[in-house]
Amino acid sequence: MQRYFIDQVVKAKEIKIKDSDYHHIKNVMRMVKDDLIEIVDLDGFIYLGRILDFNNKEVTIAIEEKLLENNELNIEVTLALGLVNRNKTEEVLRRAVELGANKFLSVKLKRSVIKHIDDKLDRKEKIVKEASEQSKRSKLMAIEETKTLKELIEYSKDYDLRICCYEEAEKNTKSLKDLLKEKHKKILVLTGPEGGFEESEIEILKANDFKIVSLGKRILRAETAPLAIMAIIAYESEQN
Amino acid sequence: MQRYFIDQVVKAKEIKIKDSDYHHIKNVMRMVKDDLIEIVDLDGFIYLGRILDFNNKEVTIAIEEKLLENNELNIEVTLALGLVNRNKTEEVLRRAVELGANKFLSVKLKRSVIKHIDDKLDRKEKIVKEASEQSKRSKLMAIEETKTLKELIEYSKDYDLRICCYEEAEKNTKSLKDLLKEKHKKILVLTGPEGGFEESEIEILKANDFKIVSLGKRILRAETAPLAIMAIIAYESEQN
Numbered sequence: 001m002q003r004y005f006i007d008q009v010v011k012a013k014e015i016k017i018k019d020s021d022y023h024h025i026k027n028v029m030r031m032v033k034d035d036l037i038e039i040v041d042l043d044g045f046i047y048l049g050r051i052l053d054f055n056n057k058e059v060t061i062a063i064e065e066k067l068l069e070n071n072e073l074n075i076e077v078t079l080a081l082g083l084v085n086r087n088k089t090e091e092v093l094r095r096a097v098e099l100g101a102n103k104f105l106s107v108k109l110k111r112s113v114i115k116h117i118d119d120k121l122d123r124k125e126k127i128v129k130e131a132s133e134q135s136k137r138s139k140l141m142a143i144e145e146t147k148t149l150k151e152l153i154e155y156s157k158d159y160d161l162r163i164c165c166y167e168e169a170e171k172n173t174k175s176l177k178d179l180l181k182e183k184h185k186k187i188l189v190l191t192g193p194e195g196g197f198e199e200s201e202i203e204i205l206k207a208n209d210f211k212i213v214s215l216g217k218r219i220l221r222a223e224t225a226p227l228a229i230m231a232i233i234a235y236e237s238e239q240n
Numbered sequence: 241m242q243r244y245f246i247d248q249v250v251k252a253k254e255i256k257i258k259d260s261d262y263h264h265i266k267n268v269m270r271m272v273k274d275d276l277i278e279i280v281d282l283d284g285f286i287y288l289g290r291i292l293d294f295n296n297k298e299v300t301i302a303i304e305e306k307l308l309e310n311n312e313l314n315i316e317v318t319l320a321l322g323l324v325n326r327n328k329t330e331e332v333l334r335r336a337v338e339l340g341a342n343k344f345l346s347v348k349l350k351r352s353v354i355k356h357i358d359d360k361l362d363r364k365e366k367i368v369k370e371a372s373e374q375s376k377r378s379k380l381m382a383i384e385e386t387k388t389l390k391e392l393i394e395y396s397k398d399y400d401l402r403i404c405c406y407e408e409a410e411k412n413t414k415s416l417k418d419l420l421k422e423k424h425k426k427i428l429v430l431t432g433p434e435g436g437f438e439e440s441e442i443e444i445l446k447a448n449d450f451k452i453v454s455l456g457k458r459i460l461r462a463e464t465a466p467l468a469i470m471a472i473i474a475y476e477s478e479q480n
Contacts, residue, residue: 070457071457071458072457095461095464095467098458098459098460098461098464099456099458099460099464099468100456100458134459134461135458135459135460135461136457136458136459137458175479176475176479177475177479215471215474215475216339216340216474216475216478216479217310217311217312217376217478218311218338218339218340218375218376218377219338219374219375219376220338220339220375221335221338221374221375224335224338224339224467227335227464227467227468227471228339228467228471228474228475229471231455231467231468231469231471231472232471232472232475234455234456234458234468235416235417235455235456235468235472235475238456238457239415239416239417239456
């Protein structure tokens with residue numbers, strides 16, 4: 001069933017949907033009276049809705065029942081990605097939503113090929129909303145402001161576990177598997193830009209209690225590493 | 241160090257490289273005399289090479305030493321993907337190489353939006369070669385012919401473990417984690433096309449000893465599911 005994230009709180013037996021969701025329901029999905037949709041409201045509650053009526057700018061939905069489904073991870077994961085270009089960032093955004101991340105941010109690192117990304121928050125939020133509807137999330141992934149390494153470290157203090165994925169992780173440190181066996185509530189994951197991390201950055205991260213882990217023997221591209229680590233975290237948190 | 245897969249077996253102290261690798265070394269990487277490269281030969285052995293000389297169609301490389309590096313998974317994994325369009329197939333190909341898959345094939349399933357993909361093997365092999373060089377593989381992922389479900393089942397008999405990733409996997413069957421804890425040598429993984437599997441296909445797969453597993457509570461897109469399962473298999477096989 002098609003899912004829509006609406007920017008209101010469901011308080012009554014009927015709600016009205018306008019703008020792009022209205023367009024999607026009417027013109028893309030070509031739904032008609034009595035078709036059913038799922039609605040996620042601003043409080044993150046999910047409702048079953050039935051289409052009552054269209055006019056030329058809004059659709060009226062009857063709220064049939066509150067659904068108890070929860071497709072969220074049982075830990076909070078923030079994904080921090082070394083600054084890469086917009087296409088790659090958008091691809092990672094989409095898949096991070098599918099794989100359950102709660103927050104996303106870019107980090108300016110020394111080897112980032114691009115030095116600046118215009119934070120088109122509108123466009124990013126649209127991507128997150130669409131991917132959330134498709135993957136049946138009940139919470140929207142938040143997009144935080146792009147940070148410097150120093151700002152990231154300050155920001156990371158609030159987390160139980162800080163992981164940095166680095167292809168040259170030392171063999172004698174704790175493995176990713178050992179780290180994920182410990183129960184954490186809030187994890188921050190950092191992956192590098194195209195050129196990877198500089199050693200000096202790794203030293204700073206280590207000194208600030210980031211655990212440096214390898215994602216395997218092969219070199220993963222900047223867009224692949226965040227997906228791999230998110231898939232692994234979801235796997236460890238959901239499979240028993 | 242840049243890695244090149246060459247279509248010859250290293251038998252002498254010097255080799256000559258032509259065509260696209262020659263172009264890449266000379267014009268893309270702008271390498272000069274005495275620069276070092278890694279060479280993977282047709283037998284899968286890796287050598288350290290030093291550039292001796294260019295002429296206008298080939299570069300002569302001195303073989304310095306044989307390297308003992310092995311970045312391959314310690315299990316053989318074949319990835320079978322429900323037939324999707326060429327862009328998506330190529331994206332999955334690239335990332336499957338990075339994540340360590342040994343073989344790849346497409347499977348015609350009922351909900352595949354496209355019914356036919358022209359098997360441009362040249363182009364696919366070029367993608368595999370480039371991704372292998374970048375990710376430091378020492379074996380090239382093989383591309384098998386597109387199969388029907390019936391052909392896939394016949395083909396799968398040769399494997400120790402057959403996994404099908406399905407969002408509606410039953411809760412009372414073995415989890416992916418339980419399956420991966422058992423030691424297997426050859427795993428076949430099947431993921432669906434955009435529209436997912438039909439129930440009748442799942443029934444046929446079950447009857448042919450495919451284990452039906454979930455990759456988590458969210459719905460993954462056709463291009464994301466193969467990456468998630470490959471990342472998880474690599475993680476379980478490489479992290480101790």
